[in-house]
Amino acid sequence: MARAVPAVQLVGLRKAFGDVVAVDGVDLEIADREFFAMLGPSGSGKTTVLRMIAGFEVPTGGAVLLAGTDVTTAPPYDRDVNTVFQDYALFPHMSVLENVEYGLKVKRVDRVERRRRASEMLDAVRLGGYGERRPGQLSGGQRQRVALARALVNRPRVLLLDEPLGALDLKLREEMQVELKAIQQDVGITFIFVTHDQGEALSMSDRLAVFNAGRIEQVGTPRDIYERPATAFVAGFVGTSNLVDGGTATVRPERIRLLAAGEEPREDETFSAGTVRDVQYLGAESRLRVAAGDGELVVSVPSGALGDVRDGAGVRLAWRREAAFRLTHAGMKPEGGGDA
Amino acid sequence: MSTTATGSVPIAGLARRIGRAVTRRPVLGLAATVTAPVAWLLVVYIGSLLLLIVTAFFSIDGFTQRTTTELTAGNLDTAFTEWVFVRTVLRSVGVATAVTMLCIAIALPMAFYIAKVATTRVRRSLIVAVLLPLWAGYLVKAYAWRAMLQGGDQGGVLKSWLGFTPGFGIAGVIVTLTYLWLPYMVLPVYAGLERLPASLLDAAGDLGARPWRSFRTVVVPLLVPSIAAGSLFTFSLSLGDYITPKVVGGTTQLIGNLIERTLLAPNQPLAAAYTLWPVVIVVAYLVAMTRLGAFESLK
Incomplete structure (x- = not known):
């Protein structure tokens, strides 16, 4: 039986900014409809990888494949992916509805149809009556949901989320974790989720990759990562070890x-x-x-x-003795002597 | 911390006492801070404007050619109905509008390149390049354009290099004024672009918009307050200019030229009445901009 084509495939991906190597040889396959998390401390290269999948950065080396098609140098507007930005990046001069409609308008979906789809999407994120408001009049959690609706309304093959819950307070963050997961199962779209919060990564994702210093330390299910960390870094960064x-x-x-x-x-x-x-x-x-x-x-x-x-x-x-897990390869020492 | 210390250093003691008084009653501090600027505003700006309005109602003694305080509405009547003058006003508004439009058309791509495309080093030198002409004298620049615009056998740079020059006239005035006031448009637009989060451009591209569409639907609307601020400079500076028309305008005259001529006639009251035109136009411009919501983000 032929293997299904992965939604996203990264091959030897590299990115250098001047002398600084942000991403140093990343190979990764993300399956269709997977909820995938990229976890790592700040500066570990996870956001740069996300930006290369979105098309905002051109890789220094390697390739990005979306559903088997090489899009390494394709501009963002030619890729079937959409992004939820860390700062939401809502257009402040447009109403909530106009924000959500923007992608459909650009793709020349006719007025009635795009109004209908945008309204449906706003209902889906529980912002039904908010279409006429400006983003500036919404709370952080509401803006986050508008950003989600604006991306999802385009029905992309892959949705990229760059620390989408980072700006929310704890309670709201926990609510949104549950909600995001439910939405993902609802729409059946591949979600790639960048976070530095290990709890978030473990609780939400089907699989995750742990990033450190521009490389992937380990890829696996949350259970794999937590119970069988491959390196000292993973053991230290994910949970306490x-x-x-x-x-x-x-x-x-x-x-x-x-x-x-x-x-x-x-x-x-x-x-x-x-x-x-x-x-x-x-x-x-x-x-x-x-x-x-x-x-x-x-x-x-x-x-x-x-x-x-x-x-x-x-x-x-x-x-x-069996609870002590042998590290499969030598990695960096975890920060703070094991207390992460 | 004793009274002896205060007594032996009286100035320090006085300063301390003032300091205490101001801390206890914040109104005193506020008064001390704003009195001078408010007085300046009232006397120099509002005061002279009022004097101008009052002067417009004075009249000229037909025999001595001196200004008298005898009140008349005749000057205003002349200023606002005399066709020769009204036509000059319309021409001036046309020139100021054209200059503003040209400045916007040039400043937008220029500021965009400086703020979002150029590397840090190139950006710095470009900002210097925009600012540097402001250090050169106005007359020097106007006469430089006179030399460049020169037509005929002794043609200037434009004629000899491009084989074409608009020569001296209304086109020359518009070109020269556009050059003179361009930095006043580039700088606010550049500042506006600096404030524009890069993620908004990413978001537009992410949602499928090509660069030109992102520019048109995201960048330009968010720059409206900056463009409005710049246009206030380019518009009002062009409207009030009377030296550039003299240097490169040929026979073209703007409001300023008529006011100057009337003032030297000498007919101070009529000149004052003429001057009310640009005041009225600029106030109307400001009101229109506010109605359009151009300054909303400045609040």
């Missing part, structure tokens, strides 16, 4: 348990002893920083199991 076994393996804080007094570690467990530096009470669970060996371990335990452990107390720790 402890480097163990001389920096060759990682173990998640919730996989480490406190041994009760007199309790011995089981056969299949690794043992470590240390001194508590800091106890952070987080409600259902508590987080300990423990000085152990030549490093520090972050341990997450149910608050009920904490007992009388406090700063300066000696604790004994154990984790199952």
Whole structure:
């Protein structure tokens, strides 16, 4: 059986701005109808990759294929993709309806038809009665939805979202995460979503790529990335992770348990002893920083199991050997010694 | 921190006392800050305008040719009905409009290139190139254009290089004024483009608009306030100019030339009445621009 043509294919993609290499050889395939996240710290090249898919930047090397067609040097207006910008980039001199209609108008969709489709799209993002307003009269969350409607009304093959939730407050962001996911399933369009928020990337995407210093460190499902990080960087950037076994393996804080007094570690467990530096009470669970060996371990335990452990107390720790995940290739050391 | 310190340094003490008084009553500080500029505005701008209006009602003693304070509406009647003068007013408005249109047509692509296309280094030198002519004397530039526009056997640069020159006349006046006031259009338009987020252009392209369409439907509408600001300069400066027509205008005369001639006649009251024309026109222009919403984004 022939493999389906990927919606987006990046081949050895490179981009240099003068002497600065922003993207350094990225290969990636994104399937049709996939919700794909590009996760990484600022300056890791994820936004530049997005801009090359959109056509705003011309790659220094490599190729961009949309549905199998090479569009590496095609201008943005000749690509079947639309973008939701970080600052929304709504046209301030047009009404909300005119903003949403803009793409259809450019494509010469007749007046009645484009009015109908734009209104439908505004209804879909729950901004039914807002067509006559100016973008300046809307709240951040509403503007974000207008930007989404303006892009989606064109029924692109791929929708690119550049940190679309970054400017929203926490509650609104969580609402929009759920909503975006629902909209994506509704319209059945490939979504490529750039974010530096690992929680957002894990909770929303079907698959994600973790970027670092212009390269992809790992591509996989959220579960793969979280439970089987390929590099120390991924382990540190996605969730909190402890480097163990001389920096060759990682173990998640919730996989480490406190041994009760007199309790011995089981056969299949690794043992470590240390001194508590800091106890952070987080409600259902508590987080300990423990000085152990030549490093520090972050341990997450149910608050009920904490007992009388406090700063300066000696604790004994154990984790199952299989919970410590071996890093498949040496990457950069995670920032902040494993606490990300 | 004692009274002795205040006593031994009286000026510092006085300054401190003023400082305290101003802090306690903000109105004092406000008054101290705005009194001078407001007085200047009232006396120099509004005051002279009022004097101008009053003078327009004075009359000339037919025997001594001196201005008398005897009130008459005759000057205004002449200024606003005499066909020779009204025709000059219409010509002046036409010239000012043409100059403004030409300035917009040249400044838009020029400012766009400077603000959005040129590299940082090229951008700097281009801004200097736009600003530099403002440092040169007005007369020098006007006479430079006279030399260039010169026709006939002793033709200037235009004639010898292009083989064509509009010569001295209304076209020469428009060309010269456009050159003189162009920076006043380029600068506000450039500033407006600088403020225009690049993502808006990206968005237009992303939605399928080719560059020219993005320019027409996104850039230009957002530049209307900048263009309006620039046009106030180019329009009113052209409307009031009377030296350029003398240098390159041939027989062409604008409002300023008639006012000057009347003033030297001497008929100060009639000249004052004539002067009300440009005042009325510029006020009408401002009102029209405000009605069009040209200054909305400045609020």
